[in-house]
Amino acid sequence: MEKQELITMLNRDLTDEHAAILRYLVHSYLEGEDTPLGASLLSRAREEMWHMHWLGMIVGRHGGEPNLAPAPYPYDPTNRATIFKSYVDYELKLVPHYHGEADKVDDPHIKRVLHREAWESEYHARKFQRILDKMTPQQAEGLPDEENELPEEFVERLQGLVASKYTEMLQHIRSSWVFQQESIVGWQLMDFAMTKMKQLAHLAEEVAENGITPRFEAGKIDLSASVGVALKKGLEDVRGAREEHIKFQGESETQKHVGLLLSLDLALKQEEYEAAEIEDWSKKS
Structure with a gap:
């Protein structure tokens, strides 16, 4: 793979990881970091930060300009059940995506990074699915419901x-x-x-x-x-x-x-x- 093609590919991945960080962070803050849901989401966001960092390091090392604009993160905001189902779907799609990219590159480090991002994305999907499976009906049908008390x-x-x-x-x-x-x-x-x-x-x-x-x-x-x-x-x-x-x-x-x-x-x-x-x-x- 030519260098510019590699940079373009990894920059696209970088924007996806950036999107995941923001989505999970925002959701964590809305749930409250001191709640089980909020703490779990915060953990996933921190792991996505590593994913973004590994990609950005490779782009920078190859003389590329990192794309710091997050991609859209598609999710159904109806309730917690639909939101977490969207998270599972998002992470599962990344598994074959990253494995496929790894197969296209020759550099052993980049290949390892992409394979790692694939199996860690699978882990994220499984963690989100476990949260979804353990939700009470009230949790699943609800949303964070804090009311604004600030001017x-x-x-x-x-x-x-x-x-x-x-x-x-x-x-x-x-x-x-x-x-x-x-x-x-x-x-x-x-x-x-x-x-x-x-x-x-x-x-x-x-x-x-x-x-x-x-x-x-x-x-x-x-x-x-x-x-x-x-x-x-x-x-x-x-x-x-x-x-x-x-x-x-x-x-x-x-x-x-x-x-x-x-x-x-x-x-x-x-x-x-x-x-x-x-x-x-x-x-x-």
């Missing part, structure tokens, strides 16, 4: 921060994949991307706990071909995020949410640390 303006404020943090996280992930062979900075940025995933979760959970779907909508991703330019962009982003979080922390409605304030306090310390680290890396690059 509309505050929800929009949170949604804007969700979208901004999601974009910042994707930017770091992209840089880590693209620059993985040029500098240790690529791996260090992946560490920060993981921190941003947790910061994003704290914001998204606040939205979802009120029965609203978090707005995972990415802004423009910088496609720099230089580590130095990417670091400059990363520094601007983290400083901008910190300034916005300081402002948000001091707003009157935010002050009513103790758990959110705790998360923001931690995020501000993390962002201060990240900015100092990136500034140091920029001087050395």
Whole structure:
């Protein structure tokens, strides 16, 4: 298989895995991470993150530009039974798909990755089917039913921060994949991307706990071909995020949410640390 054909194929898979991550994350947040259903969905989302990461690493290693736009995730939202049946169907379709792709490539590492994604997708399908089989009629026929108790303006404020943090996280992930062979900075940025995933979760959970779907909508991703330019962009982003979080922390409605304030306090310390680290890396690059 030619290199560009391989990159195109894996990028298509990457968008599918990205879609699965968002679907299972959102559903987990809506159910509540501390519920059995929410915890199980969160576990599947984390496993899909590895799938996306393996594909993105291969694309970046071969000089490709990772496609960070998630594909659509088809599912029937009628009730929990139809939703989980959609999840089973989605994962089962990936099994022959990934095995078939593995048979088309010669590189032994890529072949192993694709076969692994196939049998882990089968595992996901079986886990979802077990959940479906164990549901009570009330669970199967129902949906997460939290009611929104937040002011509309505050929800929009949170949604804007969700979208901004999601974009910042994707930017770091992209840089880590693209620059993985040029500098240790690529791996260090992946560490920060993981921190941003947790910061994003704290914001998204606040939205979802009120029965609203978090707005995972990415802004423009910088496609720099230089580590130095990417670091400059990363520094601007983290400083901008910190300034916005300081402002948000001091707003009157935010002050009513103790758990959110705790998360923001931690995020501000993390962002201060990240900015100092990136500034140091920029001087050395």
